[in-house]
Amino acid sequence: MRLLLVEDDARIASDVAAVLTAAGYSVETASDGKEAWFLGDTEDYDLVILDLGLPGMDGMTVLKRWRANDRHMPVLVLTARGSWAERVEGIDAGADDYLPKPFQFEELLARVRALIRRSVGHGAATIAIGPVTIDTRAMRVSVNGVPQALTPLEYRLVSYLGHHRDRIVPPTELQEHLYGDDYSRDANALEALVARLRKKLGAFAIGTRRGFGYYMGEHAP
Amino acid sequence: MRLLLVEDDARIASDVAAVLTAAGYSVETASDGKEAWFLGDTEDYDLVILDLGLPGMDGMTVLKRWRANDRHMPVLVLTARGSWAERVEGIDAGADDYLPKPFQFEELLARVRALIRRSVGHGAATIAIGPVTIDTRAMRVSVNGVPQALTPLEYRLVSYLGHHRDRIVPPTELQEHLYGDDYSRDANALEALVARLRKKLGAFAIGTRRGFGYYMGEHAP
DNA sequence: CAGGGCCTGTCAGCGATTTGTCAGCCGCGA
DNA sequence: TCGCGGCTGACAAATCGCTGACAGGCCCTG
Known part of the structure; x- marks a missing residue:
């Protein structure tokens, strides 16, 4: 399974990437909005983990552009805790799930698994x-x-x-x-x-x- | 997937064609504007890569004529870096994407993939x-x-x-x-x-x- | 920090399949 | 009927994929 991790904080990015890699995923990372958009638009990922606060191009904008271009891979959005406005906007933009920061790696993994399973269509595990x-x-x-x-x-x-x-x-x-x-x-x-x-x-x-x-x-x- | 590569520089053309072929595409080439126009008008391609500086007939003119004849295959235009006038004109003429020269083969492949994916569904499989x-x-x-x-x-x-x-x-x-x-x-x-x-x-x-x-x-x- | 074990990439050789070549034959069109 | 282009079956060459052995790298342990 190939994942794209979009996160501008290098330390967080490398930690999360390490966890995901350990869990058996093939992880690529993008640190700014333009890079994220380009990769998501041109490569095939099984899942994208998208942080909203990005330099270059806002995460929400990136997501909207993907969807406008018929890129339907599941997207897990990382939001600030309790920011309901973002969540609502994210729903419209086409996000598939949310995870409030800060989060436990355990929970991230569980949601990643769930999204991938759902997207494959095999409801069963x-x-x-x-x-x-x-x-x-x-x-x-x-x-x-x-x-x-x-x-x-x-x-x-x-x-x-x-x-x-x-x-x-x-x-x-x-x-x-x-x-x-x-x-x-x-x-x-x-x-x-x-x-x-x-x-x-x-x-x-x-x-x-x-x-x-x-x-x-x-x-x- | 069938591609038409329009490029007058024979060396570049053969290099690019080799890369595309290696990537699994079926590539045909045209080296001047008239040939390009004829092929694009009479054959069915999944994508056209079009260099603008052509002998015979200008690339932009070729593109406009195709569109005027209801030829709607995706066209990736190769422009000189930073020539914004060309890009604007290209949008009007019906180009789908741009790539400034010189470019990395990697990036060309990525954009070709993206354009073809986007256009899938328009043609029968x-x-x-x-x-x-x-x-x-x-x-x-x-x-x-x-x-x-x-x-x-x-x-x-x-x-x-x-x-x-x-x-x-x-x-x-x-x-x-x-x-x-x-x-x-x-x-x-x-x-x-x-x-x-x-x-x-x-x-x-x-x-x-x-x-x-x-x-x-x-x-x- | 050294040693050992595991994981994974590289190498070389083998066997099977695919593809090119050859020689002769067929049959269409004049 | 004749001649040439195209067809065909057999064989040889090239290619592809498989395998076992080996080695470098990484991690764990003592």
């Missing part, structure tokens, strides 16, 4: 594909009911493929979501990752369509 | 020609509803012919599209490819006009 079960809340994957010890990167890969089940995902897309903007890696890194995953989940958990990409679930040739 | 259906989004081809296992090259060929349905496409054009500017291959490679494809899609899916080229769909002899 688990995804089942054949013998493989992905518990998005516990970040745990089981095969035939037996929990598997996955590394963070492995988990992100199954999770992404699981959320996009029955669809062929091109390697470029996977790299973008796993590594963010960092394209330095050898293409083989992804292949090695898939191989390790198949060893844990069973060879048939993840399919390959030569020249096109990977997939989980059903898929006609 | 599937092309149906007789019993053959091309789902351009899933990169999947079906015959009578039965999905076929196509190789990447085979897919690119049907996809191209499908986008140019009812028109006879000369072999040279196909080779250019499939192999880029690399003409090292035997002309027979294309014939072999067509043969393999006909075996999968049915002999009548692709027609031959002796001495002219291949086509899908109806064609006026």
